[in-house]
Amino acid sequence: MHRTRKNMLTEWWWTIDRPMLVALILLLFFGLVLSMAASPAIAMKLNLDAFHFVKRHAMFVPVALGIMIGVTFLSPRGARRLALFVLVCAFFGMVLTLLVGGSVKGAQRWISIAGFSLQPSEFMKPAFVVIVAWLFAENDRRPEIPGNLFSIVIFMIAVALLVAQPDIGQTVLLAMVWSGLFFMAGMPIFWIFLLMGLGVGGLTMAYFFVPHVTGRINRFLDPASGDTFQVDTAMDAIIRGGWLGVGPGEGTVKRTLPDSHTDFIFAVLAEEFGIIACMVLISVYLFIVVRALKLALQTQDLFKRLAISGLALLFGLQAVINIAVNLKLMPAKGMTLPFISYGGSSLLSVALTMGLLLALTRKRPEIGMEKRQFFKPYD
Template sequence: MTTFTFARTDNSVVGRWWWTVDRWAVIALTLLIIMGLVLTLAASPAVAERIGVDPFHFVRRQVAFLVPSIAAMFVISLMNVDQVRRLACFAFVLTLAALAATLVIGAEIKGSRRWIGVGSLSVQPSEFVKPAFIVVSGWLLAERQRHPGFPGGILSVLAYLAVVAILLMQPDFGQTLLVSMMWGTQLFVAGLPMVIVFALAGLATVGIVGGYLLLPHVASRIDRFLNPEAGDTYQVDRSMDAFMSGGLWGRGPGEGTVKRILPDAHTDFIFAVAGEEFGMIACLALVLLFAFIVLRLLARLLQETDSFVVYAGTGLVCQFGLQAFINMGVNLHLLPAKGMTLPFISYGGSSMLALAFGMGMLLALSRTRPGLGGYR
């Protein structure tokens, strides 16, 4: 019996990829995807039953989304730094146009226009514009350092304003806040003067206050978070019931009961399903897996000398980690309610494909290259 391995002297495309990619990050992402399939299998049948479709309707759709997502992540991770930059620039122009199109042709759902139809599918452009924007911004900031006369900082600001302006018009305050945090982290890593960093933090605070005062749904979510008696907290209450029901070790696969009445159990509140059926131990393992991926890739970026790779990679890691933190924080009632998927765990085609796009670029940027200490 033989095993399939790559020799270090293998010069094929896949062979070079295997010995230069961060294999521990790949393994961790694979485990995350497997856990996502298990949790989709646990959470989605109850949702399918409520809406009158086949019990495995969402499972089959998730697998259908997962196959092209994994393929895209692998193909993108084969790219070199220049190819990643060009791909991100093209994707940013395309996704920004699609994001703007939601204001005109987007379907209105719960008072927001965030989705556009592509054939029989619905696509959320904001999911794709996030990784594209952060890589383009990283390139602009890096060019600003390499060529002092290049207005990279100003162009980065203009790109940011274009993205958040459209997001606020949809409106999507949560995605606006996430993009702002990603971009702010990138600016901090890029070494902008602290005066500018604090000024931007002040503007962000003004933006949050403005969102509270001008957007009723934002005010309602914050009020309900600070004072549960201020409005309906059904989703968060059921989420907490799920964690309490699961205890330390969980009720067992398929044995959850709260998930049957938990809205969005297969998407925004899938972490609560993990708590009910697999217990706190499994939830901690999931948290540690996310933390490992974030810290592993950040440690890899610390060894990098290319400023573009550092800025773009840090922004992509920030997006991945913050999105997981926000989702889990909402499930545990540590943050105000916000519809945001748990990366590679929650059901959702746009989210899955966009995350694969972003992580593919991150794996490509973090690959070992000549001059970075050999193979890793």
């Protein structure tokens, strides 16, 4: 038994992509440090213990790490089965949220389970990517199976549930990832223009019929048309921080912004640690995404190539959107910074995302080869 466990762990160590694993653990560490910097001021404003959010974030970090590491042991088939299970549970949870979930700032996205607020849509995203990638791959491998049609149906279900909450930011993110996968799977030119038209039409309808979307876009285009306090303050904090920052604990943005520990934690980083620290963080995100896409190109299995690429896009685009909002380059969307922002559902879902990615990028020694540098993809 001991020998079997030792062999399994040894094989895992030599087949996992260690540079990416180290980069992800580094992000988890960054998130904990920034939680200590950004959240005490918010907790005290809410008459909570100063380290209330820090303690909760610290509690979720080992759970997230455990989920990420545990999922990496799965084979591609095991990853697909887990994704299907999570997707079904997430869809059920999203429906349940619409029926009995609590409303926060006009949106019904959370449901309380055992005293914890859970956001099912966060867990839906990585599972959706893996299942859709598998459907596209099956459609290519066996044309008699309407994988593309099934992927469209699942996409429409996911979009309908997200819009009902409403969560336009996550809808846009999911649509971008799904469109990217469809394109990589060999989408005909007709579908490209059709999806572009549907995307423009959907955003137009959201602007005219979803009040909070209308307000956010209007404030982005014309700041004088409404309250832009959060984005203006975040931008001022970034400018104030300069290259090296004002120093840990010396920032002011966290004392005034209600979302400084979640959506605007990047502004806290910029103000207290400076633009150089922000560039380091962005470099870590860029390294992870580029390395994942490189590994995707190296695999011959279409399912793994699409799934790895989709998970990398999901991870990278979420980071880009959050940072762009902080820099006033996009309307506010209420999207967290992966592994950095406070939030249990976000942290655990990103851990699931990257666990699936690491599982699909694992390699193993060729049979009969003793040197560790000879690897081939998992079957």
